[in-house]
Amino acid sequence: MKILGIESTAHTFGVGVYDSTKNKILANEKAYYKTPPGEGIIPRKAAEHHAKNAAQTISLALKKAKIKMKNIGAIAYSAGPGLGPCLQTGATAASFLAQKYDLPLLPANHAHAHIEVGKAICKFSDPLILYVSGGNTQIIIEQKKPEKENAGKSFRAAKKGKKFLAGKEGGYLVLGETLDIGVGNLFDSFARELGYKFAHGGILAKKAAETEKFHLMPYTVKGMNFAFSGLFTYAKSQIGKMDEAQICNSFMKTAFCELCEASERALMLTGKKEVLVCGGVAQNKQLMKMMQIMAKSHGAKAGTCENEYNADNGAMISLLGARLLKEGKAIDAKKAWIEQKWRVDMVM
Ligand code: FE2
Numbered sequence: 421m422k423i424l425g426i427e428s429t430a431h432t433f434g435v436g437v438y439d440s441t442k443n444k445i446l447a448n449e450k451a452y453y454k455t456p457p458g459e460g461i462i463p464r465k466a467a468e469h470h471a472k473n474a475a476q477t478i479s480l481a482l483k484k485a486k487i488k489m490k491n492i493g494a495i496a497y498s499a500g501p502g503l504g505p506c507l508q509t510g511a512t513a514a515s516f517l518a519q520k521y522d523l524p525l526l527p528a529n530h531a532h533a534h535i536e537v538g539k540a541i542c543k544f545s546d547p548l549i550l551y552v553s554g555g556n557t558q559i560i561i562e563q564k565k566p567e568k569e570n571a572g573k574s575f576r577a578a579k580k581g582k583k584f585l586a587g588k589e590g591g592y593l594v595l596g597e598t599l600d601i602g603v604g605n606l607f608d609s610f611a612r613e614l615g616y617k618f619a620h621g622g623i624l625a626k627k628a629a630e631t632e633k634f635h636l637m638p639y640t641v642k643g644m645n646f647a648f649s650g651l652f653t654y655a656k657s658q659i660g661k662m663d664e665a666q667i668c669n670s671f672m673k674t675a676f677c678e679l680c681e682a683s684e685r686a687l688m689l690t691g692k693k694e695v696l697v698c699g700g701v702a703q704n705k706q707l708m709k710m711m712q713i714m715a716k717s718h719g720a721k722a723g724t725c726e727n728e729y730n731a732d733n734g735a736m737i738s739l740l741g742a743r744l745l746k747e748g749k750a751i752d753a754k755k756a757w758i759e760q761k762w763r764v765d766m767v768m
Contacts, residue, residue, distance in 0.1 A: 421493035422446070423745070424481070424517070425738025428510030429502025429530045430554065431461060433470040435481035436735030437492075440742035446485035448728060448735035451477045457617040460608070467505035474513045481734065489521055494750070496741025499527035500762030501555070507758040515756035524750035526741045527757060530732075531556060531699075531764040532592070536743065537736035538698035541725035548692040548720075550683050550711065551764070553699035554604030557679070559596040559644055559686045560764060592764045595686045596644025603675055604701050606648045610671060613656050614664065621672075625704055628672045630665035637674040644685050646678040676707045680714045687718050695722040702730040 421441060427434035431454075437447040451473035453466040482488060497514035500507060511527075518525035531551055539547065549560040601609075604621060611619030614627075638650035655671040662670075687695065695715045697708060702724040715722035729736055744750070751757075 421742070421745075422485070422487060422491055423494045423496055423526075423738045423741040424478070424492045425528070425533075425734045425736070425741050426478075426495070426497040426510045426514045427530070427533075427732050427734045427737050428470050428506050428513075429498045429500070429732060430506055431455075431466060432732040433473050433477055433510070434732060434734035434737070435477045436733060436738040437481055437485040437487070438735060438738035438742055445735045445739065446487070447481040448733050449477050449481040449484060450733060454618065458612060458615075458619070460612070461503070463503040463505045466503065467509045470506055470509040474509065478513070478517075489517070492521065492523060494524040494526060494741055494745050496526040496528045496737050496744065497756070498530045498533070498737055499757060500530065500759040502530060502758075502760060504758065504760050507760065511756040511758050515753055518753035518756075523753070524745060525753040525756060526744040526750055528737050528740045528744060529762055529764060529767045531558070531560075532767050533736040533740040534698040534730070535560070535592075535696065535764070536740045537729045538696045538725050540739060541729060542694075542696060542723040544694040544696050544723065546692065547694035547696035548683065548687050548690055550679060550695065550697045550702075551699045552603050552679065552697065552701035552707070554608065555602045556699065557598040557603045557646075557701075558594050558764070559683055560592050560594050561686075561690055561692070563591045563593050592767060594763070594765045595689070596646070596682045599640075599642070599645050599647040600649045603648065603679065604699070606652060606675060607672070607701070610652060610655060613659065614668075621701060621704060624668045624672055625706065627665050628668040628706070631663070631669050633663070633666040633669060634673060635662065635666060635670040637670050639674055639678060641678050641681045644682045644689075646682050648675060648678070651675060672704075672706060676704075676710050679707070680710050683711065684714050684718070687715065687720060693720045695720055697722060697724045698730060700731055703727045
């Protein structure tokens with residue numbers, strides 16, 4: 421069966437097509453909302469961009485997959501976590517298509533989709549997961565033990581019963597996470613402080629690569645949790661005093677050292693043999709290099725997928741959609757819902 425997946429949690433309106441029979445991604449098309457120079461994302465404007473580009477991106481994905489809407493067997497969409505207006509646009513498009521073509525509609529958790537596509541591409545079966553994106557930075561494991569009381573419950577029902585930390589089979593547990601901001605937002609914010617017009621982590625990484633000079637900056641790891649505000653404030657205070665490449669190199673590496681230490685603690689606790697790094701910041705080669713060294717020292721293997729699947733994308737939503745359909749998670753096409761704060765450990 422071919423599943424169409426729609427991603428719209430933040431900057432990207434993405435549409436993917438996954439063929440579950442051939443286990444193959446057939447299309448992964450994107451329209452990207454560029455923030456005005458020096459500014460962060462404005463949710464309403466990003467949503468307007470998504471609405472404007474939805475029909476064309478869907479057509480491009482179908483064209484790339486060499487199929488028509490009548491060949492699609494189900495529609496999946498990102499239901500959260502993300503920015504409300506952006507999520508709503510994707511949910512509306514998905515609900516419209518599901519109703520028009522009488523197809524099952526599948527709400528997908530964005531973090532869950534990053535994990536599923538990463539596992540599939542790296543061929544990992546039970547990894548420790550470092551999920552690093554703009555708004556989220558978490559160390560996660562998949563729980564294998566079934567919890568009868570939650571089996572078959574929707575995440576909302578489970579949330580009401582406050583049972584969402586101990587999921588049923590296939591549920592996720594967050595072992596550690598950022599206590600303030602996500603590492604992607606940390607990098608974007610700092611790039612703006614440095615005055616870069618289209619500020620993002622990729623620009624910081626390029627600047628950081630110009631030097632090997634390293635200056636240790638404030639470093640906060642508490643158990644398997646970590647924080648970045650001290651690092652941000654200090655690095656900001658060094659602008660104009662320290663060489664810019666050295667600031668970027670020290671700033672990024674200090675943040676990555678925090679992630680490595682917290683992940684190492686989780687790896688030693690769980691004894692896993694695979695470490696999956698996924699999400700937008702997994703595109704950073706320095707982070708992957710450091711995670712590979714850390715994992716290797718414990719007899720484990722660290723991996724990630726290609727950049728196009730670490731950045732936000734519709735293919736991962738369509739791939740997760742196949743699993744959700746199999747698990748009987750389709751909802752009434754008229755009742756598409758979104759949940760801005762749908763954490764991965766609330767996925768049931
Ligand atoms: Fe993402």
